Amino acid sequence: MPDSPPVGRRERKKAATRQAIADAALELFLDHGFERVSVRDVAERADVSTTTLFAHFPSKEALVFDREESIDAKLTAAVRERPAGQGVVEALRAHALTSWVSIKSDPRLDRFTALVDGTPALSEYAERMWMRHAGTLSTVIAEELGREVDDLACSALARFALEIPTLAKGRHDPRATVETVFDLLVHGWQSQIEPGGAVTGSDED
Template identity: 85%
Template sequence: MPDSPTVGRRERKKAATRQAIADAALELFLEHGFERVSVRDIAEKADVSTTTLFAHFPSKEALVFDREEEVEAELTAAVRERPEGQSVVEALRVHALKAWVSITSDPRLHQHNALVDQTPALREYAERMWMRHAGALGAVIAEELGRERDDLACSALARFVLEIPILANGRHDPRAVVETVFDLLIHGWGSQQDSEVDRT
């Protein structure tokens, strides 16, 4: 059995190769358009074989969403591994503030989103990915609350939470977006109406 340093080096090398492929793909897609770039073009730019490329990414579309599995794992871990006494919604709020605010502030996100919006195949892939994330998160929330896997309230909460990065995109204060949405989830629309009354 290999020792842990060897395993660590192997995993780091694998992660570096995966990142190099994803970076090369995005650069080519942004420069030439998704449809005009071939998998062979990406492999050549990343200096890997097409076999290696497909060992890391199952499809051309997946190259654009290289953190897909990581994002879902982080979401479910935020719920499963939350501190004792912390509610599911609060755990998701903490995760959103930590993981999503910095991402929505990244200027490269605008280019990425524009590429997806302009490419039908990527829009379809993104919608399927969003649904998978929503299903996985809803199931974990239901499990943690002792409810049926397809519990409607848990599924709705998962979908609301996953809309936050979309709502925050392009806004000048993404942190305020996260706080506003979670305030709405925790306190309901009545709290928003009360705020309007307070301002009049």
């Protein structure tokens, strides 16, 4: 695979500005609440104009989910650029272990989750975003497997995989949670049941 072309100065500056805006927005929203902070407040904190802010983010809600586009790109790459001989499910497992597990170490995670869950506009935006990611992933899986775009199995796999960050929330060992869920996908429910009806891979507090 050829190396990616080097990122130019203009692109680096654009990315830095976007990151500065996103960082300023999250800091203000976490400290004061989403509704009490205006777009102008964010622009002033990031030292940009509101015009520049909207050139990077189409809405106030989008400021909170600044990685939305990169998530779609990474999900697509995880499936399409997987190593030869690796199945789609295992490619998604590898992606989850490298991308989603690390999120658990972010010290702002609990406050971020509370912000989104406690703000109806953000909760609704997050749900729509989740559906877009599911649609993207489902389409990519279907294309890779040579199936119809609306294939039910591909849609189910995409949605199940994207639920993993939620399933891992609040558990002591998110890596073990990811492994258990993907083992379930690969081997089925019966493999999770021990003789006597006990469920393997549980993460009890």
